[in-house]
Amino acid sequence: MRKQIAAANWKMNLTYQQGQELLDKILAENIEIKVHHEVIFGVPFPYLIMAKEKVANLKNYHISAQNCYNKKSGAYTGEVSVEMLESIKIHHCIIGHSERREYFAESNLMLSEKLDLLLGTGITPIFCCGEPLSIREAGTQNEFVEKQLQESLFHLSEEDLKKVVIAYEPIWAIGTGKTATTEQAQEIHAHLRSVLAKKYGEDVANEISILYGGSVKANNAKELFSCPDVDGGLVGGASLDAVDFAEIIKALQ
Numbered sequence: 001m002r003k004q005i006a007a008a009n010w011k012m013n014l015t016y017q018q019g020q021e022l023l024d025k026i027l028a029e030n031i032e033i034k035v036h037h038e039v040i041f042g043v044p045f046p047y048l049i050m051a052k053e054k055v056a057n058l059k060n061y062h063i064s065a066q067n068c069y070n071k072k073s074g075a076y077t078g079e080v081s082v083e084m085l086e087s088i089k090i091h092h093c094i095i096g097h098s099e100r101r102e103y104f105a106e107s108n109l110m111l112s113e114k115l116d117l118l119l120g121t122g123i124t125p126i127f128c129c130g131e132p133l134s135i136r137e138a139g140t141q142n143e144f145v146e147k148q149l150q151e152s153l154f155h156l157s158e159e160d161l162k163k164v165v166i167a168y169e170p171i172w173a174i175g176t177g178k179t180a181t182t183e184q185a186q187e188i189h190a191h192l193r194s195v196l197a198k199k200y201g202e203d204v205a206n207e208i209s210i211l212y213g214g215s216v217k218a219n220n221a222k223e224l225f226s227c228p229d230v231d232g233g234l235v236g237g238a239s240l241d242a243v244d245f246a247e248i249i250k251a252l253q
């Protein structure tokens, strides 16, 4: 059974103390986590070690970075390498978030390099894809996301692909309060899985967790997560509220 995942993306929010408090509140809920569930906190770089210590004794709770650089090491002032994340035993790394694609000009090729570096270590990439509003309005979202997968992922071996978590995040739904309907989410998740199946076969495609991201809230998580091809969510805004994110974790199927 593929993993069902509730992943928080704090982005550039919260002070260190607020981050500690938020984690403490969520963890104090002692939410029952099933064997096929995972809870991931994508926290800012300076909080990684603190957050890791908080979940150290909890099964299926992990900490994720929100980005890494696409070069191994060297004169890249201000950047954080995969090797650095590995050296503090970080479990996951979000890459290709639409904000990074838009504000930092991250290309599909650059993301393929990040994937290779992450997969060269034991760090699980959470690869984000998703279309802008203009593409959705033109009705070409399937082709758009297919190209993102082809250009970033399709050089991977079957074995490596199985280690990747995909997050489908329609850009028009991120931070806008506009959520994809369950029909829209299911349709494009099924398409993504069929694209993976075409290249790697059904069995491999069925093992990949595909998360939905875009205004997931406590009151819509259950419905979204109940779609057969939606394997949980990548959550921005609602992950900053302990009660809301706890409800989202509880909505995992």
Ligand code: PEP
Pocket: 009, 169, 173, 174, 175, 176, 177, 213, 214, 215, 216, 234, 235, 236, 237, 238
């Ligand atoms: C995100 O940025 O990954 C995201 C899905 O944000 P929000 O939940 O706020 O739409």
